[in-house]
Amino acid sequence: MPSIPLSDAILSESPKDKKEKKKKVKNQTFIEASETEGSIGKKSKKEPKLKNNPKESVSEEEEMSEKKMKKKEGKKRKASDFEVMLNGEEDRSETSSELVEPVNDKKKKKKAKLDEVDQEEEEVLKAKDPNAISNFRISEPLRAKLKEKGIEALFPIQAMTFHTILDGSDLVGRARTGQGKTLAFVLPILESLTNGPAKAARKTGYGKAPSVIVLLPTRELAKQVHSDVEVYGGALGLTSCCLYGGAPYSAQEIKLKRGVDIVVGTPGRIKDHMERGNIDFSSLRFRVLDEADEMLRMGFVEDVELILGKVEDASKVQTLLFSATLPDWVKQISTRFLKPNKRTADLVGNEKMKASTNVRHIVLPCSSAARSQLIPDIICCYSSGGRTIIFTETKESASTLAGLLPGARALHGDIQQSQREVTLSGFRSGKFLTLVATNVAARGLDINDVQLIIQCEPPRDVEDYIHRSGRTGRAGNSGVAVMLYDPRRSNISKIERESGVKFEHISAPNPAEIAKAVGGEAAELITQVSDSVIPAFKSAAEELLNTSGLSAVELLAKALAKTIGYTEVKKRSLLNSMENHVTVLLEIGRPIYTPSFAYGVLRRFLPEEKVESVQGLTLTADGNGAVFDVAAEDLNIFLAGQENAANVSLEVVKELPPLQEREQSRGGRFGNNGFGFAGGNRFSSRRGGRDGRFSGQRNDRFSNGFRGGRGGKKW
Numbered sequence: 054m055p056s057i058p059l060s061d062a063i064l065s066e067s068p069k070d071k072k073e074k075k076k077k078v079k080n081q082t083f084i085e086a087s088e089t090e091g092s093i094g095k096k097s098k099k100e101p102k103l104k105n106n107p108k109e110s111v112s113e114e115e116e117m118s119e120k121k122m123k124k125k126e127g128k129k130r131k132a133s134d135f136e137v138m139l140n141g142e143e144d145r146s147e148t149s150s151e152l153v154e155p156v157n158d159k160k161k162k163k164k165a166k167l168d169e170v171d172q173e174e175e176e177v178l179k180a181k182d183p184n185a186i187s188n189f190r191i192s193e194p195l196r197a198k199l200k201e202k203g204i205e206a207l208f209p210i211q212a213m214t215f216h217t218i219l220d221g222s223d224l225v226g227r228a229r230t231g232q233g234k235t236l237a238f239v240l241p242i243l244e245s246l247t248n249g250p251a252k253a254a255r256k257t258g259y260g261k262a263p264s265v266i267v268l269l270p271t272r273e274l275a276k277q278v279h280s281d282v283e284v285y286g287g288a289l290g291l292t293s294c295c296l297y298g299g300a301p302y303s304a305q306e307i308k309l310k311r312g313v314d315i316v317v318g319t320p321g322r323i324k325d326h327m328e329r330g331n332i333d334f335s336s337l338r339f340r341v342l343d344e345a346d347e348m349l350r351m352g353f354v355e356d357v358e359l360i361l362g363k364v365e366d367a368s369k370v371q372t373l374l375f376s377a378t379l380p381d382w383v384k385q386i387s388t389r390f391l392k393p394n395k396r397t398a399d400l401v402g403n404e405k406m407k408a409s410t411n412v413r414h415i416v417l418p419c420s421s422a423a424r425s426q427l428i429p430d431i432i433c434c435y436s437s438g439g440r441t442i443i444f445t446e447t448k449e450s451a452s453t454l455a456g457l458l459p460g461a462r463a464l465h466g467d468i469q470q471s472q473r474e475v476t477l478s479g480f481r482s483g484k485f486l487t488l489v490a491t492n493v494a495a496r497g498l499d500i501n502d503v504q505l506i507i508q509c510e511p512p513r514d515v516e517d518y519i520h521r522s523g524r525t526g527r528a529g530n531s532g533v534a535v536m537l538y539d540p541r542r543s544n545i546s547k548i549e550r551e552s553g554v555k556f557e558h559i560s561a562p563n564p565a566e567i568a569k570a571v572g573g574e575a576a577e578l579i580t581q582v583s584d585s586v587i588p589a590f591k592s593a594a595e596e597l598l599n600t601s602g603l604s605a606v607e608l609l610a611k612a613l614a615k616t617i618g619y620t621e622v623k624k625r626s627l628l629n630s631m632e633n634h635v636t637v638l639l640e641i642g643r644p645i646y647t648p649s650f651a652y653g654v655l656r657r658f659l660p661e662e663k664v665e666s667v668q669g670l671t672l673t674a675d676g677n678g679a680v681f682d683v684a685a686e687d688l689n690i691f692l693a694g695q696e697n698a699a700n701v702s703l704e705v706v707k708e709l710p711p712l713q714e715r716e717q718s719r720g721g722r723f724g725n726n727g728f729g730f731a732g733g734n735r736f737s738s739r740r741g742g743r744d745g746r747f748s749g750q751r752n753d754r755f756s757n758g759f760r761g762g763r764g765g766k767k768w
């Protein structure tokens with residue numbers, strides 16, 4: 054992840070703090086300048102020495118690596134060291150030992166030395182990174198744990214806020230999805246509790262009251278954040294528990310009774326524990342609202358206020374509020390919870406692009422009826438073999454779609470919590486690669502190797518788009534987010550405008566694209582088949598070759614297609630992505646103002662049943678035409694008919710023209726759960742994939758009886 058200079062971000066602060074920061078930035082610039090000077094000086098001093106190095110028994114290659122080594126060594130040496138090198142003292146001792154050693158040992162030794170040098174150089178380079186963890190007041194056990202987890206430097210939002218939080222300020226933090234906001238609050242809080250200002254007040258011993266409370270909008274997210282708290286807090290001897298709904302109270306109560314330093318959870322369950330007298334907030338030093346906007350939008354305002362209001366002396370408590378999206382109304386509400394001198398670290402600020410910049414944002418026209426057939430092809434072409442999360446608007450559509458996609462599982466609020474946990478852990482561990490979820494998975498979830506996000510329709514709010522698409526492209530990785538939209542009903546320009554995303558428009562993947570994407574996978578499956586099958590199947594293969602009238606290559610192509618479940622390749626229309634349909638443009642030499650006018654024109658030269666078979670008629674943005682889908686088998690009837698109508702032109706389009714958008718309307722749009730059960734689903738025969746994508750597994754159907762969360766959320 055690239056480091057963002059502090060000046061590129063907005064960190065609002067008091068005048069006194071500004072002075073401090075100026076001082077720090079000045080120091081930082083100074084360090085960088087002296088480093089540059091240093092490296093130039095080293096180079097000029099080192100080269101003459103290497104030229105003069107008296108090596109008799111070494112090959113040219115060895116001499117080159119020797120030079121490389123010296124060069125590397127030179128980089129980490131101080132000026133005084135160079136004096137020594139120039140005097141040749143070091144080289145003399147090395148050369149003398151080399152002379153008595155056999156060549157092989159000498160090579161090994163040199164290689165070991167080179168490795169050592171590489172490692173040391175790496176250490177030096179890391180230390181030079183202003184965001185290297187060694188540059189922050191992070192204690193040794195925590196540093197070691199971070200290193201163990203592969204974290205050598207802080208991400209920009211973490212670097213920006215670490216000392217501010219550790220030094221006691223309230224803070225509002227915003228950074229795009231996947232940029233490490235969790236550790237941005239976890240690390241300084243842990244340090245403050247163990248080595249910083251909150252240490253003195255922290256209770257210890259059996260039954261201790263918690264020092265920190267972290268509130269999150271969903272159970273899954275609470276568990277995820279808690280696992281970070283457990284890992285890093287555990288390294289410092291801090292204890293924690295996770296309180297969320299749908300799980301038994303008793304285990305949570307036992308933990309609270311024993312006493313913990315940090316409580317992580319969802320507002321509803323935390324409030325329940327408070328009402329049962331299980332939590333004592335008298336020692337609280339930190340309150341964190343993660344995904345604050347979502348929590349408040351979900352109607353948790355009262356619970357949140359009640360929980361936050363439980364502290365005895367608010368002046369002693371630090372409040373932190375983080376999210377990738379902070380609409381103005383949340384900023385206003387935040388003034389109720391945070392102190393007036395709060396700081397703001399905003400890595401998005403007024404930048405146009407609010408969504409993840411590591412994600413390819415794509416839109417694809419598709420009618421609701423065609424979704425379940427199109428989605429497997431999108432997965433083939435854009436998931437790079439990794440995990441896919443598909444977002445639907447309702448719990449019902451999530452279950453239905455998961456049932457239609459082989460190997461997919463559903464996750465939503467009507468599924469029992471224990472099953473939700475099994476599903477999510479199966480997805481995390483790679484037991485299955487396609488998760489169909491409602492917004493319950495939109496926020497914060499950090500799952501390794503999610504390569505593709507599919508949104509079945511544009512979400513209502515731009516925030517939803519930003520968070521859903523942000524489940525991929527995390528921690529500096531790249532990803533793809535495909536949003537399906539119905540050209541007649543959806544309004545994608547609002548999301549484009551408000552998120553700052555410039556959508557890439559594509560049409561449904563064509564057969565060649567699909568074959569290119571999965572052909573290699575099919576070939577690999579075939580090569581994996583043991584040679585032992587050849588004698589058994591050889592005569593059947595020969596007979597097929599002799600009788601089919603096809604060449605060996607053609608037959609093999611069929612076998613490859615069948616291996617990954619394709620028994621037929623169907624063309625799709627551009628407008629609705631419907632199989633075996635084509636998209637046609639109607640023009641009459643003057644504007645077409647309404648769809649009914651367009652239907653009237655069609656009635657002039659087509660029988661009524663053909664007019665009624667037209668799918669998704671939509672006016673073009675310039676008002677001069679209308680596009681619609683017709684069944685491929687009826688195309689000739691349409692084209693022949695136009696010849697009998699004056700001024701009427703009908704043509705098959707190769708590219709969808711810009712279309713008139715409608716304001717998004719909701720409710721009752723998706724009679725059939727939004728997913729057509731078209732006959733002959735060509736994926737029904739998919740078998741044999743390694744990853745469950747093509748395994749033909751049946752999807753577990755989930756009970757609808759349990760309503761998770763509060764207030765009957767639609768997800």
Ligand SMILES: Nc1ncnc2c1ncn2[C@@H]1O[C@H](COP(=O)(O)OP(=O)(O)OP(=O)(O)O)[C@@H](O)[C@H]1O
Binds near residue numbers: 211228231236528
């Ligand atoms: N300094 C770091 N170096 C390397 N990886 C990091 C660092 N900080 C965090 N990560 C990793 O980056 C990923 C994203 O972090 P996190 O989930 O905190 O992002 P986020 O900003 O909260 O995203 P969202 O807005 O979607 O909730 C996680 O896998 C986390 O372990």
